[in-house]
Amino acid sequence: SLTDPALTTEHEVMLTGLTPGTRYFYSVGSSVQVLAGNDPAHHLTTSPPAGSDESVRVWVIGDSGTGDDNARAVRDAYLQYAQPAPADVWLTLGDNAYLLGTDSEHQLKLFDMYPSILRTTPIWPSIGNHDAFSIDQETQTGPFFDIFLLPTQGQAGGVASGTEAYYSFDYANIHFICLDTSGSDRSIDGPMLTWLAQDLQATQQRWLIAFFHHPPYSFGHNSDSEEHEPAMFQVRERVLPMLESAGVDLVLGGHSHSYERSYFLNGHYGLSSSLEPSMILDEGDGQITGTGAYHKPSAGLVPNEGAVFVVAGSSGLLTGDTLGHPAMQNSRFDLGSMVIDIFPHRLDAIFLTDTGVIGDHFVITKGPQPCIADVNRDGVLDFFDVSTYITAYTAQTPAADLDGNGTLNFFDISMFLTVFSQGCP
Structure with a gap:
């Protein structure tokens, strides 16, 4: 156990010597009473070893910080769906606490909204433009930096970023990259993209998932407008070539309060009108029961074999212009979140609406595909x-x-x- 003799309401605890992939139960309290925990509902599971072939479930919410019935419905639909198998990793795509990202808004719209999930599931947040209103990027202060404890020195895998604004981490055979598209310098030779290049070069994991607030393609907010949406414009022109050259598999964004999911793409860095057929590597629906899964020939991270780009910014509200970006295979105005299951050579993703309906799903496979009946993967059917x-x-x-x-x-x-x-x- 650990004891902090100082009188404070904020605690950060470093635990060492834990076994990977192991569930631990915990409690928090004073020297005379337990304030929380010491029961089956308070537990955490340590990450599996980096590079291991564990199956991993990821929950993704975007623009969720409304603290209202919309957010509750999206939350409850996920809890019902994931009851047999809760997520191992929880990603947020920014705008975590409307309207200004204050401390009290985080309390009401994050901590009070997701108490049972926060007890057991690690949250990996990205900064949205509304969260950025209450932080100071230069001094790294404000509610986002004060509330979350994120790896600045590569503690969870990846290259040290030196900041909680953007970071990376490994979970099993997946490398996750979180960028700050709301406040950090987005210039090619700036600190963030310099770090990104180093981090991409260093990773040896099989899967690569990037997440941040401003998506490269969307008509919810118009990604063609450099004047009104410079972050979306610059992400597409500057960040995407780097990610695709590193073999990225999935790119997640929010900002637009809708759900939009692309075809299997590579090399589309211009306006929506510049999309060429050669940039769509697979124009199917990515569904095994439809036109088939999107397939990448290589088992690891190989440049320019295709990726799916998703806008999932409807976990709290629905707004925006008419959808229909030509890069998108599926576009819809529905509240919801994403559940992503990653296996050694297959990624399954669904968009789960606030009513519990699966509004979209797609599959990405990598490398030579094993026979589905050989469940034990030993080469023998028995x-x-x-x-x-x-x-x-x-x-x-x-x-x-x-x-x-x-x-x-x-x-x-x-x-x-x-x-x-x-x-x-």
């Missing part, structure tokens, strides 16, 4: 594969969702039995 699949299906884990539509049903069982009976190639 009773152990059947037993493992039954266990996964009974537990309602994402690994049993063979058709990638976000729902476990008869079709998944049928797909498994068909492939198992026919044998693997």
